[in-house]
Amino acid sequence: MPRSSVSLVVAAGATAALVLVTGPVVRADGSDGPVGTSSATAAPEPTSTVEPVDDQPDRGPAAPVIADYNGRRINLAESWEGATSCTELPNGVVNCYDTDQAAMDDPGLPAAVREEALAGLRARLPDRCLSDYWCLYRDADYKGKILRFSSDGQKNLKDWGMGNALSSVYYRVVQWSLNYGDAKVTDWRSWPVEDRVRRLDAGYVGTPSRYPNFKALDYPGGGTWNDKVDVFEVRRG
Secondary structure: OOHHHHHHHHHHHHHHHHHHHHOOEEOOOOOEEOOOOOOOOOOOOOOOOOOOOOOOOOOOOOOOOEEEEOOEEEEOOOOOOOOOEEEEOOOOOEEEEOOHHHHHOOOOOOHHHHHHHHHHHHOOOOOOOOOOOEEEEEEOOOEEEEEEEOOOEEEEOOOOOOOOOOOEEEEOOOOHHHHOOEEEEEOOOOOOOOOOEEEEOOOEOOEOEEEOOHHHOEOOOOOEOOOOOOEEEEEOO
16 A cells, blocks of 8 residues: 555544543543543443441530620630539530639529529538539539539530630539439540540539549540549440
8 A cells, every 4th residue: 555545544543542531431420521631431430338436436526616695695615604513404405604603503504503602602502513413523622614514424625615724623523313423524635545544433412423623634645644644434334
C-alpha cells in the first residue's frame, strides 16, 4: 500500500478513537456529559463489607447545653455569663442563677428538695448543695461555680462549660430509694481510658459523700484528678 494511503487510514482511526473517548458518557449517578480529557473511565471503588471499628468512647451529647438564665437562653459551652450555678431539673430543663437563693427557690425543684435546700442555706452549710443532687464545683472545698446533676447518664463537662475544671464534689442523698447508685469520672486526654476512670461513692442516708479536693485523689501514673475530668456519669442502676 502506498505511504499516502497508510497515512489516511491511521488518521481516520485516530479520529474515530477521539470521537469514542470524548463522546457523552453515562456516569454512576445516571447523568451524562463529557468527562474531561481522560481516555479511560476509572473503575469504581470496591464496597467494603467490614464495619469500621469505633475505638472511641461514648462522648455524650454532641451539642452544647442550652440553659435558661434571667429570661434568656445561654450556651454553657461558650459562657455562663454572670451565672454562679446551674441545675439540671427533673424535667430536663437546665436553669442557671445569679445567687444561691435563686437556685434554692426554683419552682422546678421537687418540694422536698426545695425544703431541704432552704434548711441547708439557713444553716449556712458550706456545700451549698441540693439534696439528692451531685454537686460539682470548679474550686476546692466546695467553692466557685456549681453544676447540680440528678438525672442518670453521662455528662460531657465541656458541653456544660466545665471541661477539665472540676475540683470538688459533694453529694447528700435523702431519698435513697429514688437516688441510689454512685458516680464515675473519666479523663479522655488519651486512649484507651480504662485506667483513667474513677468511681465516686454515693455515701448513704445521713452521711454525705465528700470529695473536697480532687488534688487528694491520686491519678494513674502520677499527679491528681484535679482539673482532669472530661465526663461525669451519674449511675442510678
